[in-house]
Amino acid sequence: MLILLAFIIVFHITSAALLFISTIDNAWWVGDNFSTDVWRTCATNTSTCTAITDQFREYQSIQAVQATMILSTIFCCVAFLVFILQLFRLKQGERFVLTSIIQLLSCLCVMIAASIYTDRHEELHKSNEYSIEVSKGQYGYSFVLAWIAFAFTLISGVMYLVLRKRK
Numbered sequence: 001m002l003i004l005l006a007f008i009i010v011f012h013i014t015s016a017a018l019l020f021i022s023t024i025d026n027a028w029w030v031g032d033n034f035s036t037d038v039w040r041t042c043a044t045n046t047s048t049c050t051a052i053t054d055q056f057r058e059y060q061s062i063q064a065v066q067a068t069m070i071l072s073t074i075f076c077c078v079a080f081l082v083f084i085l086q087l088f089r090l091k092q093g094e095r096f097v098l099t100s101i102i103q104l105l106s107c108l109c110v111m112i113a114a115s116i117y118t119d120r121h122e123e124l125h126k127s128n129e130y131s132i133e134v135s136k137g138q139y140g141y142s143f144v145l146a147w148i149a150f151a152f153t154l155i156s157g158v159m160y161l162v163l164r165k166r167k
Helices: 002-024 059-089 097-125 141-162
Strands: 034-036 040-043 048-051
Touching: 002 059, 002 097, 002 141, 059 097, 059 141, 097 141
Parallel strands: none
Antiparallel strands: 034 040, 040 048
């Protein structure tokens, strides 16, 4: 049981780390001389970064991605704290339902964020407001990490739903 508990804790911390990296790091859309995410666009050859503000035509889509990624990260961290509290408070044989619900909310938020970015990426990167040409790029590793975090939080949420507190 102790090995299972350690595995679940490591899996949850890995999910949280993936969410933090994908939310913060500047690599959702990359090209030869630029990288962009939901916060800013950076030219790699000059090391200059421009914040994405409301001057962009698709700013509402970016804000939706920002908000849901932040919510996902917060839900994942709260789920971990609730799991630790339930670990000591639940009676033997009870399930970690509250932890599971919060973790599945985190899963839903990261899925919404990545789906919005996937759907709107053409309009986002064809905007004339960028100081550099960003339309010729590809998805970066932060975007991929967001989808991996979706899978990890989904698996983690289901594990908590199935998990019973044992001796």
